[in-house]
Amino acid sequence: MSAFDPSLPRRTVLQGAGIGLSAGLLSGLATAAxxxxxxxxxxxxxxxxxxxxxxxxxxxxxxxxxxxxxxxLLPVVFLVHGSxxxxxxxxxxxxxxxxxxxxxNVLARDGYDVWTMDHDGYGYSGSSGNSxxxxxxxxxxxxxxxxxxxxTGQQKAHFYGTSSGGIRAVAYAQAxxxxxxxxxLCAFTYKGxxxxxxxxRRQKIGALRANPRRKRDTAMIRSIFTRDxxxxxxxxxxxxALIADEMKFGNTIPSGTxxxxxxxxxxxxxKKIVSPVLMLRGxxxxxxxxxxxxxxxxxxxxxxxxFIILPQTAHSAGYSKNRHLLFYALRNFLAEPAPIAI
Numbered sequence: 001m002s003a004f005d006p007s008l009p010r011r012t013v014l015q016g017a018g019i020g021l022s023a024g025l026l027s028g029l030a031t032a033a034x035x036x037x038x039x040x041x042x043x044x045x046x047x048x049x050x051x052x053x054x055x056x057x058x059x060x061x062x063x064x065x066x067x068x069x070x071x072x073l074l075p076v077v078f079l080v081h082g083s084x085x086x087x088x089x090x091x092x093x094x095x096x097x098x099x100x101x102x103x104x105n106v107l108a109r110d111g112y113d114v115w116t117m118d119h120d121g122y123g124y125s126g127s128s129g130n131s132x133x134x135x136x137x138x139x140x141x142x143x144x145x146x147x148x149x150x151x152t153g154q155q156k157a158h159f160y161g162t163s164s165g166g167i168r169a170v171a172y173a174q175a176x177x178x179x180x181x182x183x184x185l186c187a188f189t190y191k192g193x194x195x196x197x198x199x200x201r202r203q204k205i206g207a208l209r210a211n212p213r214r215k216r217d218t219a220m221i222r223s224i225f226t227r228d229x230x231x232x233x234x235x236x237x238x239x240x241a242l243i244a245d246e247m248k249f250g251n252t253i254p255s256g257t258x259x260x261x262x263x264x265x266x267x268x269x270x271k272k273i274v275s276p277v278l279m280l281r282g283x284x285x286x287x288x289x290x291x292x293x294x295x296x297x298x299x300x301x302x303x304x305x306x307f308i309i310l311p312q313t314a315h316s317a318g319y320s321k322n323r324h325l326l327f328y329a330l331r332n333f334l335a336e337p338a339p340i341a342i
Contacts, residue, residue: 041065043108047124048151050117052143058124059144060088061151062104063113074113075181076154077334079103080141080172082163082187083257084216084224086123087116089245090162090318095238103160103318106327112334113152117144119168121213121254131212133256134267137168138175145179158334160184162318163287164257170268173275183275184330187315189288190296192265197227197286197315201262208262214255218243228286228314238319261287270296276304278333280326282313306333 041064048059063074081090093101100106104114118125119140121132130136149155158181161169166185173180192198201208208214221243225234260267277300281293290309297307310317310325317326 043105048147050143050147052120052139053128055120055128056126057120057140057143058118059115059147060092060117061113061115062092062108064108064111073153074111076148076152076157077107077112077114078148078157078159079114079116080159080161080165080169081116081119082165084221084253085242085246086249087118088123089242091116093241093245095235095241098235098237101238101319101323103327110331115148123249129212131256131259132254134164134167134171134260136256138171141168141172142176155179156181158182158184160330162186163315164261167267170273174268174272177274180275182278182334183273184278184333186280186317186326187282187285187287188279188293189261190266190292192261193292194289195287195292198261201258205259205262208255208259212255213252214258215251216253217251218247221246224316225319228284230284230314233312233314233320233322235321242319270299271301273300274302276302278329279307280310280317280329282310282315282317284314287315
């Protein structure tokens with residue numbers, strides 16, 4: 001499937017005062033020829049390890065075909081996971097008989113070199129014993145990018161983050177802007193004002209602060225897909241597959257991003273983001289409001305920016321029945337033609 005497949009549903013775009021749409025293309029995006037060639041090749045994968053002090057961080061990579069000497073370098077997309085699930089179940093989940101859930105596969109077929117990583121204390125990565133807050137996540141990304149650069153030949157990657165992964169991605173873009181191409185944020189939270197899920201976390205701040213890890217059992221995973229009031233947006237088979245993937249890592253995960261989102265927002269400054277930015281929000285996402293996200297959006301200094309609402313979608317767009325809307329928006333943002341300089 002090419003990056004501009006007209007058979008895919010249209011995206012819903014919010015436009016209004018102070019909300020502009022513009023095209024922009026940084027060097028290193030996939031060409032049509034690369035994408036066409038990638039579609040016919042088997043998806044190759046490999047894991048790598050980065051070091052953050054004494055902590056080993058697990059990286060997972062997918063692309064169409066194994067790397068070959070002398071080939072044209074592929075553009076890199078780095079996927080940053082959120083608070084409650086690890087990297088591979090977030091972006092490379094297999095749900096037999098239910099269609100494609102792997103964003104890594106989707107982008108690899110489009111000609112991108114796709115990476116993700118388990119943050120400190122998650123999944124296959126080691127743990128420093130800290131709460132793996134947003135600042136720790138930025139340090140994880142700083143440790144990962146030299147590995148990505150060495151293996152791909154690319155010094156810059158496009159970043160996608162969902163939920164607190166979006167906050168991690170923005171915080172990293174502030175810290176190392178020279179490493180970030182296009183920045184894509186889904187289910188993002190800026191200040192959290194008026195957001196039902198953020199208020200629930202604020203009410204539990206004492207318990208969250210008391211322990212660097214929090215309970216994340218089967219019931220908690222299921223609650224991710226019911227808390228916004230629209231369980232029908234998700235396939236029960238997907239939830240079961242996700243639980244099977246995640247519970248092998250135990251029933252606790254780091255609490256740091258929950259603490260940050262409950263007590264320390266805003267953590268990032270939109271005025272410091274120089275990258276082109278795509279912001280995506282599910283129509284019924286309880287982690288944010290339109291007003292909260294548009295406050296962030298209007299302050300972005302780069303005119304190459306978009307704000308998209310995904311209809312019939314709640315917080316977890318990549319796991320939803322309407323995930324194809326998310327895939328379509330990401331692919332088109334990555335493959336936009338460059339504006340003509342006037």
